[in-house]
Amino acid sequence: xxxxxxxARNTVxxxxxxxxxxxxxxxxxxxxxxKIEGLAPTPPMGWNSWNHYGCNIDExxxxxxADALVASGLRxxxxxxxxxxxxxxxxxDAAGNIRPDPERFPSGMKALxxxxxxRGLKFGIYSDAGTNTCAGRPGSQGYEFQDARRYAEWGxxxxxxxxxxxxxxxxxxxxxxxxxxxxxxxAASGRPMVLSVxxxxxxxxxxxxxxxxxxxxxxxxxxxxxxxxxxxxxxxSSGILPILDQQDELRPHGGPDGxxxxxxxxxxxxxxLAENRSHFAMWAMLAAPLIIGTxxxxxxxxxxxxxxxxxxxxxxxxxxxxxxxxxxxxxxWEAWAKPLADGEWAIAxxxxxxxxxxxxxxxxxxxxxxxxxGHRAEFAQQAYAMTDAWSGAAAGDTRRKLARELAPRDxxxxxxxxL
Ligand code: GLA
Numbered sequence: 001x002x003x004x005x006x007x008a009r010n011t012v013x014x015x016x017x018x019x020x021x022x023x024x025x026x027x028x029x030x031x032x033x034x035k036i037e038g039l040a041p042t043p044p045m046g047w048n049s050w051n052h053y054g055c056n057i058d059e060x061x062x063x064x065x066a067d068a069l070v071a072s073g074l075r076x077x078x079x080x081x082x083x084x085x086x087x088x089x090x091x092x093d094a095a096g097n098i099r100p101d102p103e104r105f106p107s108g109m110k111a112l113x114x115x116x117x118x119r120g121l122k123f124g125i126y127s128d129a130g131t132n133t134c135a136g137r138p139g140s141q142g143y144e145f146q147d148a149r150r151y152a153e154w155g156x157x158x159x160x161x162x163x164x165x166x167x168x169x170x171x172x173x174x175x176x177x178x179x180x181x182x183x184x185x186x187a188a189s190g191r192p193m194v195l196s197v198x199x200x201x202x203x204x205x206x207x208x209x210x211x212x213x214x215x216x217x218x219x220x221x222x223x224x225x226x227x228x229x230x231x232x233x234x235x236x237s238s239g240i241l242p243i244l245d246q247q248d249e250l251r252p253h254g255g256p257d258g259x260x261x262x263x264x265x266x267x268x269x270x271x272x273l274a275e276n277r278s279h280f281a282m283w284a285m286l287a288a289p290l291i292i293g294t295x296x297x298x299x300x301x302x303x304x305x306x307x308x309x310x311x312x313x314x315x316x317x318x319x320x321x322x323x324x325x326x327x328x329x330x331x332x333w334e335a336w337a338k339p340l341a342d343g344e345w346a347i348a349x350x351x352x353x354x355x356x357x358x359x360x361x362x363x364x365x366x367x368x369x370x371x372x373x374g375h376r377a378e379f380a381q382q383a384y385a386m387t388d389a390w391s392g393a394a395a396g397d398t399r400r401k402l403a404r405e406l407a408p409r410d411x412x413x414x415x416x417x418x419l
Contacts, residue, residue, distance in 0.1 A: 035183050036192045040214035041256050042317040044158070044194060044289045046081025046124065047074075048264045051222070051293025055087035055135050058104035059112055068297040070119055077308040078317065079292060081158050081194075082116050083124030089137035098127075098138060098147050113155030124158035124194075125151055129178040130165030139165055141173070144185040152191035159186065161213075163199035175203045176212075183212035196261070196289075206250050210258030215289050218250055219243050222263035222293075226275050226409060227352075240266070240279045241352060247286055248326045252372045254287060256321040261289050268294030268303040274410040277390075278350055280306050281411040284316035285324035285338050285348045311389035312413060315346040322373055324348065328366075333357045333406060337368055339375035345416040346389065351406035358405050359412075363398035377416070384416035 047065060049057045066082050069075045088109075090101040100109050113123040127147060128139040140147045140161070151159060161182050166173040179197050186193045195213035197205050205216035223230055225239035243262050254260035267280045283290060292307060299307075315338060324338035324346070332353040338346040345368070351357045363379035370376065377384070379398045386395040386402075395414055396402075404412050 034180065034187060035195065035210075035212050035214070036187055037257060039192055039194045039257070040259065042319065042321065043259050043287050044081055044196075044215060044291070045078040045313075045317075046083055046122070046158070046290075047079060047292040047296060048083040048085050048124070048160070050085035051224070051264050051266055051269060052295050057084060057087060058101075059107055062112060063115055065296045066116055066119055066121055068299070069121065072296065072299065072304050073308055074292070074296070074304065075120060077310070078313055079290070079307070080120065081122045081124045081291070083126070083158055083160060083291065085126045085160065086133050086135040086162070087137060088125070089133070092138055092143075096143060096146055098140075098143065098150055109154040109156075117155060122157035123155055124160065125154075125156045126160045126162065127182075128162040128164050128166075129173060129175075129182065129199075130163065130167070132165045134162055134164035140182065141166070141178075144181050145188060148182070148185035148189040148193075151186075151193065152189035156191070156193055158194040158196065160196040160198055163202070175199050175205070176208055179205075179209060179212040201246075206253035206260060210253075214257055215259040215261040217261045217263060219246050219262060222266055224266040224269035226270065240270070240275065240282070244282055244286075247323070251323045251325055254321075254323050256319075259287065259289055260323060262286060264289075264291040264293040266293055267307055268292070268299055272409065273302055273306075274351075274407055276303060277306055278409055278411040280309075281312060281348055281390075281413050282324075282336070282350060284312040285336050285346060285413070287316060287318075287321060287323040287338070290316055309390060311387070311392055311415065315340065315389060315413070315415065318346075322370075322375075325370055325372070327368065328361075333359055335359075335361070337370070339370055339373060340415075343418050345375075345377055345384070347414045347416060349404060349406055349412045349414075351408060351410050354408045356405055356407055358403065360404075361402040363402070383419045385419050387415045387417070389413035389415050 090099045130139045197209040197213040197216035201218045209216035221237040223237040227241040318340045320341040324336040327337040328335040368377040
């Protein structure tokens with residue numbers, strides 16, 4: 001038996017009280033340790049390596065991206081999370097501790113985290129609930145607490161947790177158990193980390209993942225096309241419209257601290273400026289996490305301007321935290337409406353088609369009702385001043401008909417404020 005001296009006992013007690021106080025302050029107790037609440041009151045914003053770089057990442061790229069986020073003003077626009085996706089991993093050591101790839105991350109992860117934090121950024125990392133990641137690196141199954149402790153030592157703030165190699169059919173790992181375990185492991189590490197649930201919408205995560213994580217993927221992987229689905233054998237990836245078309249019915253489930261995640265953005269990777277604008281506008285309207293997935297150091301000024309647009313970001317980050325509903329749908333164009341705080345609304349007019357569309361809205365003759373959340377605009381009784389969200393320019397009010405020409409695949413967005 002080890003007999004502790006009074007001083008040592010006090011130190012142990014102080015540490016114990018310190019941890020308990022810290023956890024209590026975060027809204028959790030060790031016995032029930034689960035999701036750390038309040039980490040994502042508005043949709044998370046940042047950058048992730050996967051969409052543009054895949055496995056081809058190293059510490060220089062991450063540092064250059066961080067520097068470019070700062071220099072371009074994107075950090076100050078809100079994009080603070082710098083998230084490494086798959087392939088940062090090396091082998092576990094003899095004690096089972098996960099280590100970074102020594103060639104790609106020779107300075108180690110703590111140094112990388114310090115680099116990001118020194119620039120006012122946050123550090124995100126990726127792992128997987130199975131035996132290996134989707135790219136075949138070590139997964140966290142059976143190592144959850146050990147990995148979360150390691151992430152905490154490195155200063156990690158955000159964990160994306162994927163679903164490859166979790167077994168097949170009846171042998172498959174229970175998704176709730178898997179994400180609950182990682183959530184508890186993060187809480188037990190004592191460091192607040194956002195948990196991004198990434199099981200591709202396979203198990204209706206919108207019904208349960210909010211207990212464990214702060215956002216959950218609603219679909220399979222995104223790819224950089226407007227309206228295509230690309231098969232990869234056992235799975236497929238989808239472009240902007242097919243993903244968008246799956247979001248409307250999930251709207252009741254997303255909100256502050258638990259966001260529907262239609263996947264990281266392909267803004268900057270789509271062929272035309274209009275497509276990039278529309279993709280960004282619709283993700284902003286959906287209250288989706290805004291995670292940039294392009295080459296930030298090589299970004300064109302037009303794309304930086306899209307991603308940094310203050311009017312669109314304000315709509316996305318609105319504190320009410322409601323996603324947009326599909327309001328008017330035609331085969332060529334759609335109007336989506338997002339209720340905002342203080343009785344305001346955002347309206348997006350999306351041209352799905354490859355031709356210019358003329359859209360007219362006679363406010364007095366339309367009804368805007370959000371039955372899910374109980375919001376309502378009665379334009380005949382209450383007029384709204386309109387601002388063009390892209391330009392910030394005044395755009396009249398709802399006492400007059402709105403008429404707009406939408407360029408092919410472009411999106412106009414208006415912010416409506418009660419007069
Ligand atoms: C899955 C995820 C992607 C990405 C890759 C990495 O496909 O859905 O977002 O993380 O794995 O291998």
